[in-house]
Amino acid sequence: MSLNINSLTTGYGQQKIIEQLSVEPIQNGELVAVLGPNGVGKSTLLKAIARLQKYQGDVSLDGEILSQLALSESARRIGYLPQTLPQATSLVAYEIVFSACRAVKPELSKSYIEQIIEKTFSQLGITHLALKQLAQMSGGQRQMIGLAQVLIREPRLLLLDEPTSALDLHWQISVLQAVKQNLAQTGGIGLVAIHDINLALRFCDKVLVLSPDGLVVMGKGEQVLTAEVLRKAYGVKGRVEQCSQGYPIVLVDEAMSA
Template identity: 45%
Template sequence: MRNGTLIVADLSAGYPRRPVIENLTLPAIAAGTVTALIGPNAAGKSTLLAALAGLVRAHGTVRLDGEDLMRLPLAARAALVGFMPQALPQGVALSVLESVVAAFEASPPEGLAGDPARRALAVLDRLGIADLALEMLDRLSGGQRQMVSLAQALVREPQLLLLDEPTSALDLRHQVTVMAAVRALASEGRSVIVVLHDLNLAARWADRVVVLDHGRVAAVGTPVEALTPEILAAVWGVAARVTPSPDGAPHVVVEGALRRPTPG
């Protein structure tokens, strides 16, 4: 796997007659790191992730290891970029193993040899869900479906991994399992960008936090730099305390909602 940096500059993205992100620039995202995208609802987090994956109309600069992703055909882009959506589609009549094999065969990367089924089983085993291989997707719990979706994103061994709320349907144990897997994937040289709503998960597991608000970057930095009472007040409209946890990561305690100014 190449160790490359992700460059995002002057990126605009959105939908017909509804721009969401305009001229957004991020600091360079190094390989081997986890970046958390956080922000209130409708901040542009999922749209930014979809734009990086090539799934919504966008223009600007997106380069990975010097490769201009914006100019690549979708299949070639998919070989470099793995995308995990918020939820798998319903009514898919496939087993877990078949769905992961199908994700691999949809755009098999060059240079990845071996039987796709064995590759899929290895990914399921790595995520601790090999026992689900023969289960049908429509019989899984929400948390199990999240784990299968992560396997589908990972099976092509992408250089850039984009995860949209991977912990949203998971209990505490599986949240830790997924985030530990995310850290391990980054340690292999991938760039990982993950949308999270839980600020303390972001603080605990991310190297860098990007706070989005109405399609703009409101703050960016280490968790200590980006998660401050002032930023929480300005972006989320809450009063909060931020204290260091035993491992040094900030811990956010929300104390209440702030009154919004009354238009005068």
Template identity: 55%
Template sequence: MSGLLVNGLTAGYGRRHILRDLSLPPLPSGSLVALVGANGVGKSTLLRALAGLQPASGHIELDGLDISRHGAAQRAGMIAYLPQTLPQGSSLLAYETVLAANRAVPSGLAPAELQRAIAELFAVLDLQSLAMRRLDELSGGQRQMVGLAQVLVRRPRLLLLDEPTSALDLRWQLKVLQTVRQITREQGAVALLAIHDINLALRFCDHLVMLGEEGLLAAGCPQQVLDSELLRRAYGIEGRVERCSQGFSLVLADRALPIPQRENPA
């Protein structure tokens, strides 16, 4: 199968399992997948486990290749991971930073082809004006966009993005999701992004994976799996899923529900 398969994945820290025996439905090539859920349910842990940066057990298959026993270095040729932390400010130019990332994990592009790919990517992301500026001159949001360019230029088969819009204003949030969706479809890759803005997830993503304290709560087409009951279970809120004037689903959160009190043992 072309795409991503995850079966029986268990990952955590030491003896503390954050994810236990997690299996996902097949995620086909060309898919943009929203990874959603409350804080602490394992979204970042899942991304790191898939990247080989987090100890994990289970079966992971990418484009028919079993990568379960491959370490991060072996997976790096097929997988690109963008963490929540922003690229650090430095004297490097934004262009040099993207070029250096490709040298660290080569994409296989010839030098002239690589330069052309970087130029095209900066154009698609509207970053031409930043290309010759030093990282320590850029805002947090601008550095986040440069970080995205670092992973996109490698043309990975699996793209793992941890809160890629967290430091961005609304225009740039839309730009990132539009670009990632376009590139994912054009290159036939799979992109998983952890995201807190569920309305952006509904607007742009093909699949939704909802995690909760008990593991996987739902997975599938966002418009089909998301409802008021799932919002209550996942976030502890009273909310509704409605449609806007253009036909897109929209979550309206009405109120936070009281946290259930656990009974003390006698």
């Protein structure tokens, strides 16, 4: 089973942000980083797949065309995390996450949801936040609760838009480790829009690079992030090397003039 994206075109009004995007099938258990500079359509792509943005083309999951499913069924299969943080309210984290799961999967028993909450909070390292009001949390803590709301539903497809943007390095690593663990356990598929290329190289199975000139490449990061792709996508002179632990990293020498 896989996620298939064929000839996807989307934008706002008359402005096309993404045109005729087709990529190789994304397989069960894979986490794919969506990379590229601001304005190339990373967030727009995730919104389109989540059916929050109109598009032309075909997007199918496990052989079923998503646009043909009832919206309630899409919500069961797709977990979408936007860039915006959960609203600061007087509700505690446990209540927020419990309600998110019950709203999408009302057939689940209270005891089962409680078990998933305990497991998810433990994976994310946020058990200490369970009874804390969102109004008393930092932006980074609320971002973690937002991620828990998505993971708790055990969706087939995770669409995460900058899930580490408000987090320090420790929590960035924790989030991506938890997402990888979740996909390994559920056999789900994940797309994560992210700016930190080296985090993407460390944790993602593949990268999908979008560039301003329409270049689209997808594959293992160390193979597709060539000097030419870095130049076209980001306007930098750079290269991929290996760190002392054997992981690929991008080193940038300079920003190139426009």
